[in-house]
Amino acid sequence: MTKVYFIRHAQSDNSVRDGRVRPLTEKGLNDCRLVTKYLSDKYIDIIFSSPFKRAVDTIKGFAEKMNTEIHIIEDFRERKSDSDMSSDNVDFISFMEQQWTDKNYTFSDGECLAEVQERNIAVLKELLVQCKGKNIVIGTHGTALSTIINYYDSTYGFVDFMDMVNIMPWVVIMSFNENNCVEIDKIDLFN
DSSP, X not given: OEEEEEEEOOOBXXXXXXXXTOOBOHXXXXXXXXXXXXXXXXXXXXXXXXXXXXXXXXXXXXHHHHTOOEEEOGGGOOOOOOGGGGSTTOOHHXXXXXXXXXXXXXXXXXXOHHHHHHHHHHHHHHHHXXXXXOEEEEXXXXXXXXXXXHHHOTTOOHHHHHHHTTOOSEEEEEEEEXXXXXXXXXXXXXX
């Protein structure tokens, strides 16, 4: 059995528009301790992350405690946002609902959910072969993680996505027998 602990990043500073370097807020930095505490007794074998600063920083304390490195994987990055989304005239909730209704929908030059899902699932499947039987941590993002959940549980959709939008950090554990996901547990570290 392979266990993957997906860690959705802690609260980030959305005033920084560049997603790659967006830092955590003071609250986010403090909440990272919840992640370290939660993972401390899970016998983690290896740690991976999106290259985005907020994802890496959320699991950094745990990696330091375990005295192990974080392996960066580019394809675990978050959805490329449409450049037009920075406009104050764009209704984010309506946009995301449209994306969940039609996973090939994108506003202008961003990624559609189908592209995000395909990219994340491809690299996850590679890791399931390389790390068979291990306990893995992956630092990730809300949209990317939601598309992964949806791949293994097609009932997970827009309403579920909106329910988790403000849960940061968030833990989702997926248990795999070979490439088959046999269990998905969602952990709210605040409850």
